[in-house]
Amino acid sequence: xxxxxxxxxxxxxxxxxxNDVSQTQPITLSDWKYYSFSxxxxxxxxxxxxxxxxLDQGTYFIDGIHVTNxxxx
Numbered sequence: 001x002x003x004x005x006x007x008x009x010x011x012x013x014x015x016x017x018x019n020d021v022s023q024t025q026p027i028t029l030s031d032w033k034y035y036s037f038s039x040x041x042x043x044x045x046x047x048x049x050x051x052x053x054x055l056d057q058g059t060y061f062i063d064g065i066h067v068t069n070x071x072x073x
Contacts, residue, residue: 001035001063003027007056011037015045024055032063 001009005027012022021039041048050067054060 001061002032003060004058005030007058010053010055012051013039013041014049014051015043016047
């Protein structure tokens with residue numbers, strides 16, 4: 001992802017319409033940079049969603065989004 005340095009992106013893990021857990025990340029480089037988010041759901045759901053919220057006006061570029069599932073312990 002790349003964007004204006006200092007702008008923030010909030011990633012939220014949701015159960016359909018209910019926000020479960022989120023993490024905010026500021027853009028730290030104006031060129032392409034890999035950002036990683038690790039979110040652990042507090043509930044089980046078969047209707048999970050991921051929401052990206054760009055907290056500041058500007059142009060953002062996203063090259064790809066990769067989602068992996070970790071086993072529940």
